[in-house]
Amino acid sequence: MEQQLKQLEQEALARIEAAVSLKELNDVRVAYLGKKGPITDLLKGMGKLSAEERPKMGALVNTVRENLTDVLTAKSAALEEAAIQEQLEKESIDVTLPGAKVQIGNRHPLTRVIEEIEDLFVSMGYEIAEGPEVEKDYYNFEALNLPKGHPARDMQDSFYISEEILLRTHTSPVQARTMEAKKGEPIRIICPGKVFRRDTDDATHSHQFMQIEGLVIGDNIRMSDLKGTLDALAKKMFGAEREIRLRPSFFPFTEPSVEVDVSCHKCGGAGCNVCKKTGWIEILGAGMVHPNVLEMAGYDSKKVSGFAFGIGAERIAMLKYGVDDIRHFYTNDVRFLSQFHRSEG
Amino acid sequence: MLVSLKWLSQYVDIEGLAPEELAEKITRSGIEVDAVIDRAQGMTNIVVGHVVSKEKHPEADKLNVCQVDVGEESLQQIVCGAPNVDAGQKVIVARPGAKLPGGIKIKKAKLRGQESNGMICSLQELGIEGRLVPKAYAEGIYVLPEDSVPGTDALELLGLRDTVLELGLTPNRSDALSMLGVAYEVAAILSTEVKLPEINYTASAEKAQDKLSLRVEDTAVNPLYAAKVVKNVKVAESPLWLQHYLMAAGVRPHNNVVDITNYILMEYGQPLHAFDYDSLGTGEIVTRHAAEGEKITTLDDQERTLQAHNFVITNGKEPVAVAGVMGGANSEVSDETTTVVIESAYFAGQSVRRTSKDLGLRSDSSARFEKGVDPNRVIPAAERAAQLLSELAGGEVLEGTVLVDELDKTPARVVVSPDFINTRLGMKISLEDMLSILERLQFEVEAANGLLIIDVPTRRQDIKIEEDIVEEIARLFGYDEIPTTLPESGEQVGGLTAYQEKRRIVRNVMEGAGLFQAVTYSLTSAAASQKYALKAEETTKLLMPMSEERSILRQSLIPHLVEAAAYNVARQIDSVALYEIGSVFLGQTAEGLPFEEEHLSLVLTGKWTDNAWQGEKKQVDFFVAKGIVEAVFAKLGLTERVSYVKASVDGLHPGRTAHVLLDGGVVGLIGQLHPAEQKQAGVKETYVAELDLLSILNASTEELVYTPVPRFPAMTRDIALELDRTTTAGEIAEIIKGAGTKLLKDVKVFDVYEGEKMAPGKKSVAFSLTYFDPERTLTDEEVVAAHNKVLKALEAAGAEIR
Structure with missing residues (x-):
């Protein structure tokens, strides 16, 4: 009987060894260890044995059974592992193939510049004021100290709709409207928007362009405040190392008036093609609000003062991104637009 | 304003200051120097020559062989092609080795077999603009004064060893439209003195008043009129220094009388005019308004018709000059002139400006009067002219000034x-x-x-x-x-308005959906102005457009976006997804301005998704466009208030166009371009949408409050319906939602089928309905009861449940 048991064990081990699938393995388990299997049969036949042999034989059968179970478990684990390995092998991919594309668009570069400037000024307590593109002559010129007949307002330079209405030539009328509406209250605004001039479109001119103007009115607003504010703007747009300088100029709506240069971001001031070898680039016009402009809007120019500045979004974008032709901003070539997709810094 | 430093140094000491250094100082303190122009332009080896003899070139009709004394022992043979070269002339000679402007080098050469040791030069060859060269020498070489010394530096003689500063003057600094004005500015910068010209001359015993009478009819327009009379004037060429100061200032020399008036114009900023006394014929000057339709032939030989508001100088009978603008041909100084009347006057800027504009005639004079001349220089300028006429033209100045003066000259x-x-x-x-x-x-x-x-x-x-x-x-x-400070912080807290914030959110949605922001022009053509317009109202047109293409303000953003899409497609970019936010211009408000309404538009063409190696490709279609529009409304919290109805819009596909409704009112459209429009634009299937962003962003939404996350399961039931092809899914969804069960939480279309398995004109639409109660798990019976209500409502509406 013992002999028989050993033989069964050998047989079973051989079949386990040979099994190549979990199903086959299960068949082996059922065949040898199942309720109808030969080992069970052997246990059933133990009644015929003597009382002495019975426990010995029982222990032997259990040993064989445990041994077979262990081997089966181990083999089963090995087969499962192999199956997983095989599946993983099958599922392996070429990870260098491109990902499923997530198409994300982006802001127009002019909007990008404008929002950057908006955010800077909002952080300094400014509001964003907007106004109509079609304006009254009064707000576009007269309220800004440019009375009718003033040499700086030639009909030829503006798109008129009628004698009294035109496409605004700057966003300053928004300032005039805001002053009128605020009725003597302090003001801190920037006004971005489209403006129009009678220019033939070429590499450096556009009949439509974007302007951002700023206006601060309050007690004791000083020219040094203007300089500090524009210094912050220049550093934000062109880098922390930038410096500005003011040069005297003339605008009818400010007195004193200045042109503002920023130290060249390309050469750092040493002189290059971008700054025409001067180390400085003119970026905007500014000044202290002319008392006539304040008075016309109902402010007491003896009590309050203010500053204003105006900046061209195209000019900033062209300098900042090295764009060489203003028409790119209005052609909407996707190969141009899509270049402004990423963050900087 | 062109400022010769040589000329400037007559009035202010700029010795030892490099031109660039001076230019920088002037720029930094207020007047921008646009250019620093070296008049010598690197020229060398240019000397005075004396043409001793001239003979015809044996081989060439148009050439002459000249023997020229250039201050050396032997004469130099030079071949010259200028028609006006002649023996006895003093001329400008560029010697072999000379450099001329434009990189020209002079070498010894043989011209048709004749040796030529240099070149006899015109002024143009020395870099002077043709329009500035005196007429007598415009077509040939320049002839120097007889007393010029052969071999000496011709550039020095011609005043070309000089630097000119080109000033870019802002309109307020008309004071710097004169050499004296610039001198005052430079003196202030350098902290030095101004040396004014000394005026002295001996007047004759004869009195000017005896020879000329004066009447001013409107002293508001002409508050000061001063006239000097100078007799025995010999009209001739001006001395070289005067001619070359004028050329440096950009003025062409004519004759000594005219040149003197121009010289003083530049020196004092005071325009002068010289009349030929005998041509005046009346011994009288009357300044007055022109008669309507009165005519005058001006110095440029143009006949001009005047209006009553134009101001003229007359001889008491007819106009002899348009005040402050240009003289008349009838009283022009000529070579025969012997007695000259010099006018120095003050004319009101507005009047001169208007007249100069009427006549389309701008001159150095009118430019200065328009901006306002210095009242205290009018009379000195007249005296300066008298002095120079006596010094340079041999004139005898009559005693006194013929004068009407009501001008306020107080500072x-x-x-x-x-x-x-x-x-x-x-x-x-x-x-x-x-x-x-x-x-x-x-x-x-x-x-x-x-x-x-x-x-x-x-x-x-x-x-x-x-x-x-x-x-x-x-x-x-x-x-x-000036130090850098920031404004003292006031009470104002900055920030974006709700509208501005929402507009940025909309931009983010569009870009997140894969669209690029475009910016196009507000001005368009008449044909495009109302195309696809959501609301077509009275348009706004320019009075004087530069072109028809940009003559009228747009009422829809779509045409320019389609144009942009076509531009890209024409450059092999087949898939284009663009959006724009911009204003349209509608009708007129009470203020008289058009109503400006901000719109959001998009254009889509080509592939929407393109994942080529995985074989996934999807072309844009109506529902891609609609999905983007829905995303905008979802992000703004307006989904429940928006609906879509089939619509018909000119230029769009009649079967693939919808109006977008917010709270029942039309706020937008979505559609495919009509195939005919696509063909015309050169694009394939193209979808567009336009939304009235102003109304949409102004639609206020409730505050966002958390609703509990569902703790109980939802149940779904599906319904398939057989519908007429023309019945819309939207209509059916409304019936389902309106069936009156609170438990219904969601209705979704999950299948649409039209095809051979359906009867003609029919389609199958399948809906998935979700039932849910936040308080508890629904029982089967409750769901059945609710679902039956829906089924009944559908049956009642005539829908056939499959």
Whole structure:
């Protein structure tokens, strides 16, 4: 009987060894260890044995059974592992193939510049004021100290709709409207928007362009405040190392008036093609609000003062991104637009 | 304004200052120097020559062989092609080795077999613009005065060893439209003196008043008229120095009389006019308004018809000049002129401006009158002219000035406190420094009771108010000295308005969906102005458009976006997804302006998703466009208030166009371009949408409040319906939602089928309905009861449940 048991064990081990699938393995388990299997049969036949042999034989059968179970478990684990390995092998991919594309668009570069400037000024307590593109002559010129007949307002330079209405030539009328509406209250605004001039479109001119103007009115607003504010703007747009300088100029709506240069971001001031070898680039016009402009809007120019500045979004974008032709901003070539997709810094 | 430094140095000491250095100082303190022009332009080896003999070239008709004395022992043979070369002339000779402007080098050469040792030059060859060369020498070589010494430096003689500063003057600085004005500015910058020209001449015993009478009819337009009479004038070429100062200033020399008036125009900024006394014929000058339709032939030989508001100078009978603009041909100084009347007057800027515009005639004179000349220089300028006519044209100046003078010549007084100046600037400039700057400017100043009482010379008509003084002090003290500060923080907290914030959100949605932002023009053509317009209203047109393409304000953003898409498609970019946010211009408001409504538009063409190697490709279609529109509304919290109805819009596909409704009102459209439009634009299937962003962003939404996350399961039931092809899923969804069960949480279309398995004109639409109660798990019976309500409602509406 013992002999028989050993033989069964050998047989079973051989079949386990040979099994190549979990199903086959299960068949082996059922065949040898199942309720109808030969080992069970052997246990059933133990009644015929003597009382002495019975426990010995029982222990032997259990040993064989445990041994077979262990081997089966181990083999089963090995087969499962192999199956997983095989599946993983099958599922392996070429990870260098491109990902499923997530198409994300982006802001127009002019909007990008404008929002950057908006955010800077909002952080300094400014509001964003907007106004109509079609304006009254009064707000576009007269309220800004440019009375009718003033040499700086030639009909030829503006798109008129009628004698009294035109496409605004700057966003300053928004300032005039805001002053009128605020009725003597302090003001801190920037006004971005489209403006129009009678220019033939070429590499450096556009009949439509974007302007951002700023206006601060309050007690004791000083020219040094203007300089500090524009210094912050220049550093934000062109880098922390930038410096500005003011040069005297003339605008009818400010007195004193200045042109503002920023130290060249390309050469750092040493002189290059971008700054025409001067180390400085003119970026905007500014000044202290002319008392006539304040008075016309109902402010007491003896009590309050203010500053204003105006900046061209195209000019900033062209300098900042090295764009060489203003028409790119209005052609909407996707190969141009899509270049402004990423963050900087 | 072109400023010859040689000329300028007559009035102010600029010795030892490099031109670039001076230019930088001028620019930094207020007047921009646009260019520093070296008149010698690197020229060398250019000398005076004496043409000793001239013979015809044996081989060439148009060439002459000249023997020229260039100050050396032997004569030099030079072949010259100029028609006006002649023996006895003193000429400009470029010797072998000479450099001329434009990189030209002169070498010994043989011209048709004749040796030529250099070149006899025209002024053009020395880099002077043709329009400035005196007419007599415009077509040939320039002839130097007889007393020129052969072999000496011709550039020195011609005043070309000089630098010219080109000033870019802002309109307020008309004071710098004269050499004296620039001298005052430079003197202030350099802290030095101005040397005014000394005027002295001996007048004849004869009185000007006896020879000329004067009447001014409107002293408002012409408050000052001064005339000098000079007799025995010999009209001739001006001396070389005068001609070359004028050319440096950009003025063409004519003859000594005209040149003197132009010289003084440039020197004093005071326009003068010279009349031929005999041609006046009446011994009388009357200034008056023109008669309507009155005619005058001006110096440029154009006949001009005048209007009543134009102002003229007459001889008592007919116009002899248009005041301040241009003289008349009938009284022009000619070679025969012997007696000259010099006019120096003050004409009101507005009048001159209007007349000059009427006649389309702008001159150096009109430009200066328009801006306002210095009242205190009118009479000195007349005296200066008399002096120069006597010195340079041999004239005899008659005693006295024929004069009408009602012009106010008092300086403007500005009173300002040093505190005000410092407060405005945010600086601490001392009183001493302020006084020193005002003195450098030669402003009369008195400091009293903490105030500066300033009398501003009339040459500086731009200085009228305290702020003007602030600028003068600041610019000469140096803008670099202004510290940088920020405005004291007020009470205002900055930020975007709700509208502005939502607009940025919309931009993010569009870009997140894969669209690029475009910016197009507000002006368009008449044909495109109302195309695809959501609302077509009265349009806004330009009075004087530059082109038809940009003549009218748009009422839809779509045409320009389609144009942009077509532009890209034409450049092999087949898939285009663009959006724009911009205003359209509708009708007219009470203010008389068009109503500006901000719109959002998009254009889609080509592939929407393209994942080529995985074989996934999807072309854009109506539902891609609609999905983007839905995403906008979802992000704005308006989904429940928006619906879509089939619509018909000109230019869009009649079967693939919808109106977008917000709270039942039309706020937008979505559609495919009509195939005919696509063909015309050169694009394939293209979808567009336009939304009235103004209304949409102004639609207020409730505050966002958390609703509990569901704790109980939802149940779904599906319904398939057989519908007429024309019945919309939207209509059925409305019936389902309106069936009156609170448990219904969601209705979704999950299948649409039209095809051979359906009867003709029919389609199958399958909906998935979700039932849910936040308080508990629904029982089967409750769901069945709710679902039956829906089924009944559908049956009642005639839908056939499959």
